[in-house]
Amino acid sequence: MSVSDHVDFNQFIEGVKKRNPGQLEFVQAVQEVAEDIFDYIQDKVEYHEYQILRRIAEPDRVVSFRVCWEDDNENIRVQRGWRVQNNNAIGPYKGGIRFHPSVTESVLKFLAFEQTFKNSLTGLPMGGGKGGSNFNPKGKTDHEVMRFCQSFMTELYRHVGADVDVPAGDIGVGAREIGYMFGQYKRITNQFTGVLTGKGLEYGGSLIRTEATGYGTVYFLQNMLERIGDSVDGKACIVSGSGNVAIYAAEKINQLGGKVLTLSDSGGFIHDPDGIDLEKLAWVKELKDVRRGRIEEYAKEFTGAMFHTGQRPWAVPCDLALPCATQNELNGDEARMLVKNGCSGVAEGANMPTDLEGVHVFKDAKIRFAPSKAANAGGVAISGLEMSQNSARVSWKEHELQDHLVEIMRGIHDRCVEFGGNLGDEHIDYVRGANIAGFVKVADAMLAYGVV
Numbered sequence: 001m002s003v004s005d006h007v008d009f010n011q012f013i014e015g016v017k018k019r020n021p022g023q024l025e026f027v028q029a030v031q032e033v034a035e036d037i038f039d040y041i042q043d044k045v046e047y048h049e050y051q052i053l054r055r056i057a058e059p060d061r062v063v064s065f066r067v068c069w070e071d072d073n074e075n076i077r078v079q080r081g082w083r084v085q086n087n088n089a090i091g092p093y094k095g096g097i098r099f100h101p102s103v104t105e106s107v108l109k110f111l112a113f114e115q116t117f118k119n120s121l122t123g124l125p126m127g128g129g130k131g132g133s134n135f136n137p138k139g140k141t142d143h144e145v146m147r148f149c150q151s152f153m154t155e156l157y158r159h160v161g162a163d164v165d166v167p168a169g170d171i172g173v174g175a176r177e178i179g180y181m182f183g184q185y186k187r188i189t190n191q192f193t194g195v196l197t198g199k200g201l202e203y204g205g206s207l208i209r210t211e212a213t214g215y216g217t218v219y220f221l222q223n224m225l226e227r228i229g230d231s232v233d234g235k236a237c238i239v240s241g242s243g244n245v246a247i248y249a250a251e252k253i254n255q256l257g258g259k260v261l262t263l264s265d266s267g268g269f270i271h272d273p274d275g276i277d278l279e280k281l282a283w284v285k286e287l288k289d290v291r292r293g294r295i296e297e298y299a300k301e302f303t304g305a306m307f308h309t310g311q312r313p314w315a316v317p318c319d320l321a322l323p324c325a326t327q328n329e330l331n332g333d334e335a336r337m338l339v340k341n342g343c344s345g346v347a348e349g350a351n352m353p354t355d356l357e358g359v360h361v362f363k364d365a366k367i368r369f370a371p372s373k374a375a376n377a378g379g380v381a382i383s384g385l386e387m388s389q390n391s392a393r394v395s396w397k398e399h400e401l402q403d404h405l406v407e408i409m410r411g412i413h414d415r416c417v418e419f420g421g422n423l424g425d426e427h428i429d430y431v432r433g434a435n436i437a438g439f440v441k442v443a444d445a446m447l448a449y450g451v452v
């Protein structure tokens with residue numbers, strides 16, 4: 001087959017839409033990657049001949065199952081659970097579990113697809129997967145969450161394993177949920193293995209896993225700025241979300257001398273012109289992790305801070321923006337507003353928080369834009385190192401892991417520069433760089449296996 005025989009980009013996307021009806025998030029993620037890959041593989045016949053991109057965009061399998069549990073009032077509740085195993089060409093499937101009412105098969109397929117490229121970018125041997133349920137942990141008691149997690153794992157355990165598929169946390173799944181799921185896996189299988197990451201330190205977890213995604217996102221931002229002789233120091237930053245990723249991104253910005261102006265949740269955002277410093281962040285951590293409260297309480301606690309009900313923070317003028325809440329939380333108009341207000345760098349802590357139009361606005365404006373698959377890979381990288389520690393039955397010291405995280409994020413940055421440069425000026429297209437660098441390793445492994 002010659003290159004000219006191959007389907008063009010539009011035909012490819014039409015095919016993806018046809019095979020995945022109504023799965024808007026999945027199609028969006030594939031389209032964003034395909035825009036760059038089609039260009040890159042134009043003259044690379046083997047990738048076409050072996051239909052590599054088409055095969056990566058078709059999950060190895062999607063497991064869907066019923067999850068029954070009993071609430072505290074003895075009502076029987078029924079939820080839907082999934083595990084999407086997208087691609088294991090370079091290692092066991094790896095990716096988080098999300099518990100949120102917005103979870104659908106499309107959302108998990110997009111996340112598993114993205115995860116495949118992200119995990120490849122880390123340089124560690126991990127394939128891509130993702131799972132979750134439309135269960136809403138908010139407002140549930142610990143016992144209800146425990147019963148749900150146990151029921152979820154009672155089905156999931158057949159599909160995962162330390163060398164098969166290693167889930168972790170994501171939205172709505174933190175240390176508490178991982179503990180309940182690991183306990184149930186151990187009970188059913190009678191095995192103590194590294195089947196989940198993000199575990200408590202007492203039972204095989206890794207130091208700095210909790211901090212790694214947020215810290216890593218800011219390290220990536222710092223790498224982009226250092227390349228042009230700049231830094232986070234003294235910059236006004238807006239952050240969305242107030243969960244795991246947002247809190248540790250805000251912490252690292254503070255440590256590097258930046259000022260965090262905003263945080264948010266699904267109820268709205270808070271704006272603190274004095275800055276959300278480390279002391280205030282400690283209060284937010286307690287609010288979210290212990291009291292499981294809402295971010296609007298911040299404005300009652302700290303004078304000068306305002307809460308904006310039902311709004312997102314992107315109209316607040318800033319130097320740097322870090323969307324760290326969820327997918328499609330920053331659209332084209334909001335991207336234009338950021339650019340107009342002088343924002344010169346964006347690093348995505350959440351997965352695909354900027355919609356396709358927004359991505360194009362940032363690319364056209366040539367601001368420094370770090371896409372999620374590169375910028376938030378620090379979490380899964382430390383998860384990969386948690387797997388290594390579990391296999392070797394050792395625990396590495398904090399400073400060793402911190403060094404690894406810094407080094408891995410620099411490596412990802414440099415690979416993005418390698419594949420995203422050459423535009424004739426100093427500007428780097430980090431989206432293109434991340435897509436191509438992530439693709440090449442997976443694609444070459446798939447070529448080695450032939451048609452499987």
Ligand code: NDP
Pocket residue numbers: 169170171172173213241242243244245246264265266267324325326327329349350351352376377379380
């Ligand atoms: P958490 O559950 O800890 O926090 C999620 C935050 O986002 C909460 O503040 C939540 O607010 C907010 N949020 C969720 N859905 C919406 C929505 N529809 N609109 C507005 N705000 C919303 O999750 P994480 O911090 O772990 O994850 C955040 C993002 O980072 C996700 O995209 C996740 O996939 C990604 N990510 C996470 C990694 C990790 O290590 N945890 C690794 C790599 C990526 P509320 O409480 O009101 O719902």
